[in-house]
Amino acid sequence: MTVSTNLPSFHTxxxxxxxxxxxxxxxxxxxFDNLYYVQGKLPNRASTVDYYMALAYTVRDRLLQRWLATEDILTRPEVRIVGYLSAEFLMGPHLGNNLINLDIYAPVKQAIEESGLNLQELIDIEEEPGLGNGGLxxxxxxxxxxxxxxxxxxxGYGIRYEFGIFDQEIVDGWQVEITDKWLKYGNPWEVARPEEAVEIKFGGYTQPYTDDQGRYRVRWVPGSTVMGIPYDTPITGYNVNTVNTLRLWKAEAPESFDFTAFNQGDYWGAVNDKVVSETISKVLYPNDEQIQGKQLRLQQQFFFVSCSLQDVIRRQLESGRTLDTLHEKFSLQMNDTHPSVAVAELMRLLVDEHMLEWDHAWDITTRTLAYTNHTLLPEALEKWSVSLFGSLLPRHLEIIFEINSRFLxxxxxxxxGDEARLGQLSLIDEGGDRSVRMANLACVGSHAINGVAALHSELLKKTVLHDFYExxxxxxxxxxxxxxxxxxLALSNPRLTALIDRRIGNGWLTHLDRLRELESAADDAGFRHEWRMVKRDIKADLADHIANRTGISxxxxxxxxxxxxxIHEYKRQHLNVLHIVTLYHRLKQNPNQDMAGRTFIFGGKAAPGYDMAKRIIKLITSVGDVVNKDPDVSDRLRVVFLPDYNVTFGQRVxxxxxxxxQISLAGLEASGTGNMKFSMNGALTIGTLDGANVEIREEVGAENFFLFGMKTxxxxxLRSQGYNPMSYYHSNETLKAVIDLxxxxxxxxxxxxxxxPLIDNLLYHDPYMLLADYQSYVDCQDQxxxxxxxxxxWVRMSILNAARMGKFSSDRSIQDYAQTIWQADAVPIEIEA
Ligand code: C3B
Incomplete structure (x- = not known):
């Protein structure tokens, strides 16, 4: 289906x-017009931020016609829409990306340069919207x-956090968290749509009643309400007319002032209501893969889910359809369990507010929703105590009990007679303080459940979701x-992109399998030379950046x-450190040791309350302090911890x-996606058979991948037989020397x-089995x-890595989702000139 729009375009x-x-x-x-009329600045008074804003508006103007055309086709009843429900969207800076996707990088660069400015400087000044923790x-x-x-x-449906993931500074080798004020200069990419605000209820109680047809019904009498205000950001496609929307919700009080309180002189009390409401979208929880069970977090989850589902229902009705066919127009993907209260909320909206029968509503709900699981870590499986859940969402708790009773x-x-199985499958964990199991709710309420890499999906079926699988x-x-x-690639590595273009022409950015055409180039000495030169230049740029940021040359x-x-123990940054200390120890013993010089670069944030992870950062910086200053080794070893790793910095690194x-303990990294970004840019991987590493190795070939460590x-x-880390310590002289040092x-x-704390943990517990994998890792590093x-x-292998990464384009992932889960098709949009 191709649709054309003839929206009026306001130009001659x-x-x-x-x-x-x-x-x-x-x-x-x-x-300059935007600088003057939007930013209100004359060129001689304008700062780099002013210029950035003026350019952002100039670019935004150039996508608006396509954005409105795309919005327009959503209202057609036959157009199927994917809704991606996610508590996190880690978008990274928009300006450069939009220049690439709109294919206007070159003319804009020329225009900016002819204006006496530097485009890269304007791109670099954008505060990235860090509305996410990491991979998810x-x-x-x-x-x-x-x-x-x-x-x-x-x-995309999510939350417009006022403060995203914290900025990280390193002070005396330790992580210090600084508030992220990404909105401080305003956000030129978003458009507020207060006219599409929705109301969200919390607390209170429920009341049964009989409707005029004599049917049993329940009404929810909330204790408080907040408003959800949508803020829309355009999401450009690459070289197409489609411009989709990221709709993020901001929480506001229904009325800024409680006039009764205000008139009685309680000004503070009147304004306080507003403050409390706005807390909901104030800050992103900075924990990745570790739930804390805080009330505000559940409020956030329900808030954005309810806003989004009400928005979906409004769109369904406005397109002229009834709710009976909601699943035909919408497919809603739940990104992990964070939005899984959607199962109960969609039921509530259909049954309580739109008066559908339970069974019919259940059929629609399960056909509309699908669930992606992103982790097997037990501490990341969300559970909410029944009492907390019931006090915040009393009607949803009843609905969950009803779903559970029918399901059981x-x-x-x-x-x-299989009571044990019943207990495992139940949506309610009856042990101790009773709790609602969100993964179970998501499984029961979805028509599809997927993992994020082949190994992970297999392990899901064998372990955490085994009973559901059966x-x-x-x-x-x-x-x-x-x-x-x-x-x-295109945005972060323009030099490599240009080299690839010269070799195989363009068009591969949307058909990444075409990179295979580079395979033959791996045997071309001239091409290898060019590849090496590109890498060398980029490394020199990073070296400059490191020197500026940290003072380390x-x-x-x-x-x-x-x-x-x-930074997480299961990702094993400290195993990397054990290797560094091993090399240091070797060089100190034998300064003439023959080895290639290495620069070890680390980056990453630790959850603020995760002591062990923060100590790992301190260990890295401390080892760096000694190694980098020791004249015996510092010509061959350097260790750098780069503060504040984020999307912007990823693009450099x-x-x-x-x-x-990619050295996680096998079975614990669901997929990994950094592994793909590295390989695409011609890095070789040292890794375990974990997550997507397995498939990366399959694609690039075992001979172009450095494999080590135990398999799942x-x-x-080893675990079931009783793992004893101390035995590795005592039987491996070097390991012992390294740990003792x-x-x-x-x-x-x-x-x-x-x-x-780190050393004792390794010697007495070692839950992620660093000691068991140590020797295999060091041997592999020697290789x-x-x-x-x-x-x-090496260059040959580097080229082959990039050439064989076609499978890991997110275009392939989305095609898989579209075919197997969403049944969604492309809708090319023609825009009349
Ligand atoms: C992550 C996993 O840890 C990664 O292996 C995976 O590649 C990504 O998700 C994307 O699927 N993850 C995360 O960042 N946060 C969570 N709460 C759970 C998983």
Missing amino acids: PGVEDDRTGLGIETLKRAF GRLAACYLDSLASLQIPAI DQVRLRYP LMPEKFCNVTNGVTPRRW VNPDTLFDIQVKR YPAAELSE EEVTA IASGHFSHGDRELFR VDRAYRDSEN
């Missing part, structure tokens, strides 16, 4: 319009890019994650070995990497207490060292 045919024209003179005029939020952002690029009508009846029929195997599927090559001719991701560290089954076997205070000015010194072959 034949005349280049200042809001749409792409001629250099037009762009310059529009830019960034995946949502890549998926929005691919949905638009594949011309699938879609809306079916289970009893299928497995008579009961309803037809719901289970896998969609391996992907990342957008527009941001992660690094040599761009050393191997850039990089681990960037959230992936292109410069030569070795990508070996991990399970850290424990002795060598990296902590003699302080033996600083790293004791990396030898391989790197055969530089021609």
Whole structure:
């Protein structure tokens, strides 16, 4: 289906319009016009931020016609819409990305340069909207890019946090959290739509009543209400007319003032209501994969889910359809369990507010919703105490009990007498303080359940969701994650992109499998030379950046070995440190040791309350302080912790990497997506058989991947047989020496207490089995060292890695979702000139 729109376009045919024209003179005029009329600045008084804002508006003007055309087609009854419900969207800066997707980078660059400014400087000044913690939020952002690029009508639904993920500073080697004020200069990319605000209820009680047809009904009498105000951001597709919408909700009080209180002189009380309401969308919870069970978090989840479902229902009715066919027009994907209260809320809206019969509503609900699981970590499985849930959402608790009772009846029929299984499947955990199991709710209320990499989806079926798999195997599927090559190659690595273009022409950014055409180039010495030169230049740029940021000088001719991701024990940044200390120990014993110079680069945030993760950061910076200053080793070893790792910094770092560290304990990293960004940019991976590493290795070939460590089954076997980390410590001389060196205070000015919690944890518990994988990791790193010194072959492997990454384009992931879960099609939009 192709649709054309003939929305009025407000410009005179034949005349280049200042809001749409792409001629250099037009762009310059529009830019200065926006500076004057929107920013209210004259060029001689304007700051870089003013110029950035003026340019952002100039670019936004150029996508508005497509955005409105896309909005317009959503109202057609036959157009199917994907709604992506996510508590996090880690979008990264918009300006550069929109220049790429609108294909106007070159003319805009020329116009800006002819105006005496530097485009890169304006791109770099954008405060990135950090409305996510890590992988899960960034995946949502890549998926929005691919949905638009594949011309699938879609809306991302989430929360407009006033404060996103904190900014990280490193003070005396420790992480310090600073509030993220991303909105401080205003946000040129969003449009508020207060006319589409919705009302959200909380608390209170429920009341049964009989309707005029004599049917039993329930009414929810809320204790308080807040308003959800939508803020829309355009999501451009690459070289297409589709511009989808990211709709983020801000919480506001229904009335700014409680006039009764105000008139009685209680000014503070009157305004307080507003303050309390606005708290809901105030701040992003900075924990990744660790739930805290805080009331405000449940309020946030219900808030954005209810806003979004009311929005979906409004659109359904406005398109001229009834709610009976909601599932035909909408497919709603729940990004992890964070939005899973949607199951109960959609039922409430259909049954209580729109008066549908229960069974009919249930059929619509389960056909509309689908659930993606992103983790097997037990501490990340969301549970809410029944008492907290009931006090905040009394009607939803009743609905969940009703869903559960009907569901358990079916289970009893299928497995008579199997009480243990019943207890596992129940939506309510009856042990201790009773709680609602959100993953169980999501499974029961969805027609599809998927994991995010082949291994992860298999493990889901075998472990955490095993009972659900046995009961309803037809719901289970896998969609391996992907990342957008527009941001992660075209925007972040223009030099490599240009080199690839010269070799295989263009068009591969939307058909990433075409990178295979580079395979033959791996055998072309001339091409290898060019590839190496590109990498060398980018490494030199990163080295400059590192020097500016941290004062540490690094040599761009050393191997850039990089681990960037959230700091978490299961991701094992400290295993990387054990290797660094091993090399340090070796070099101190034998200063003439033959090895390639290496620069170890780390980046990542620790959850503010996660002591062990914060200590890992301190360990990295402390080892760096000693190693970088020690003349015996510092020509061959450098260790850098780059503060405040975020999307913007990711764009610098992936292109410069030569070795990508993906070293989680097998079975714990659901997929990983950084691993894909590295490989796409020609880094080789050292990794375990975990998450998407398995599939990356399959694609690039075992000979182009450095594999180490136990497999998932070996991990399970070792654990069940009784894992004893101390035995590795006692039987491995080097390992013992390395651990003793850290424990002795060598990296902590003699302080033996600083790293004791980390060391004791490794020796007495080691839940992520670093000691068991240590020797295999070090041996594999030695292999990396030898391989790197055969530089021609290294470059060959680098090219082959990039060439074989087609599978990991998020376009492929979205096509998988569209075919197997959403039944959504492309709707190309023609815009009449
Ligand atoms: C992450 C997982 O840890 C990654 O393996 C995975 O690649 C991404 O999700 C995307 O699927 N994840 C996260 O960032 N936050 C969570 N709460 C759960 C999983």
